[in-house]
Amino acid sequence: MSRPAHPDYDVVIGLEVHCQLRTESKLFSSAAVSYGDAPNQHVTEVCLALPGALPVLNGRAVELAIRAGLALDCKIHPTSVFARKNYFYPDLPKGYQISQFEEPVCTGGRLDILVGGERKRIGITRIHMEEDAGKSIHEGAVTTQVDLNRSGVPLVEIVSEPDLRSAEEVGAYLRTLRQILRYVGASDADMEKGQLRCDANVSLRPHGETTLGTRREIKNLNSFRNAQAAVKTEIENQANLLDDGGTVIQATVGYDADADRIFVMRTKENADDYRYFPDPDLIPLVVPEERIAEIRSALPELPAARADRFASEYGLKVDDAAVLTSSRELADWFESAASAHGTGKAVANWIIRDVLSALNDRDVDIDAVALSPDAFAALVKMSDDGRVTPKNARDLLQEILFDGGDPEALVQERGLEAVSDTGELEALVDAAIASNPQAVESFAAGDKKSLNFLMGQVMKQSQGKADPGSVREILARKLGG
Ligand code: ADP
Ligand code: MG
Secondary structure, three states: OOOOOOOOOOEEEEEEEEEEEEOEEOOOOEOOOOOOOOOOOOHHHHHHHHHOOOOOOOHHHHHHHHHHHHHHOOOEOOOEEEEEEEEOOOOOOOOOOEEEEOOEEEEEEEEEEEEOOOOEEEEEEEEEEHHHHHHEEEEOOOOEEEEOOOOOOOEEEEEEEOOOHHHHHHHHHHHHHHHHHHOOOOOOOOOOHHHHHEEEEEEEEOOOOOOOOEEEEEEEOOOOOHHHHHHHHHHHHHHHHHHHHOOOOHHHHHHOOOOOEEEEEEEEEOOOOOOOOOOOOOOOOOOHHHHHHHHOOOOOOHHHHHHHHHHHHHHHOOOHHHOOOOOOHHHHHHOOOOOOOHHHHHHHHHHHHHHHHHHHHOOOOOOHOOHHHHHHHHHHHHHHHOOHHHHHHHHHHHHOOOOOHHHHHHHHHOOOOOOOOHHHHHHHHHHHHHHHOOOHHHEEEEEOOOHHHHHHHHHHHHOOOOOOHHHHHHHHHHHHH
């Protein structure tokens, strides 16, 4: 490992994120958007660029792009223009990609990220709509096949201001962006399916300098881990180069994750010239202000606002509120349980301690839980009320979390009702004292651990149903007495 920190330089990063909109059909054709099907099953004459085929804009995609823009606090432009971005590639039959260039649908937004407990605001420069290209499948050194299922799938490109300052901030930005896009239903943003891909522009400048340094752009980062690792490596490389008196040359680069290595794809001299121009097949996209207002009013509560509300309304710690709002589904589940239970705090603790760790163990999310929020709340309540000991309640929860069940009925059926009757507990304690004279003796001799041993005996005799607090109290009284 070389120098991890380079105090002489400030790091500057801007991200371009491509995100697949959650539509059923493509941006300009009726072909289905699907993933994992046999190649070339979802193509029309538009996807194939047959002569005379004309694009027809997907209204749903426009709505979702606007939702994304509103969620990121952008200005939504009532008029935007589709442009042709010209380049040749085998998986691009038209010879151009339809995108937006000079007049994108959204500009000037922001995304707040949390880094090291601090909230930081990252500017969003623009969001434009565009179609995805097809996919080239390389087999060995000589054969390449083209799959056009992805050709024309609707995307938004979300371009950030150069406001990010570290690989860690890149990770936080991508995670928060994914969370928001999912909340508003604009995208499933599943990175494993290529629905969220990121290009990272990285430059360094001497500490305190205000003009931007020369950037290099790392293309096509397709996981959070790769994005963070690539940026970290690129920062190291540039810093080492500058330390050695070199200069950074603007370039487009790639990241080989297996080797943790950055490689140059092309330098500025062979920079792309896309010869953008407005697509003559498409009239300007006009979205009336009333329609924009309608989309705005249908937006759900966004995660940051919801976390703030959870913290104040349910008296939760800020961190806990953030965890419970990490996905809309989890936040909904919590709120249903909280309302069934009557207090949010206890429910929140149980979710964070018991439910989330169980989800983690199985590597699933809240959708996998079969237990209803109401039944969950009922179980928490039984534990709160001392009707079931905490341990028995937790064990029962793990048993029914993924299969469902009625906690009330199960507690009855199995006789799990806690023993809190003082007479019964006194009898159990007396029995434990009588049959363990040695422990009683060592307790008297000052060995405080013996109390725990005796507690254990009582709990065992009660089959875990005795209320531990009361048992401890009675034991201490009898022994200390
Ligand atoms: P393109 O890459 O298509 O030429 P831009 O020039 O608009 O597009 O920049 C794209 C991204 O690069 C934006 O996220 C922007 O914030 C970022 N960026 C631009 N200049 C720099 C720089 N010197 N250092 C780091 N990021 C930069
Ligand atoms: Mg770029």
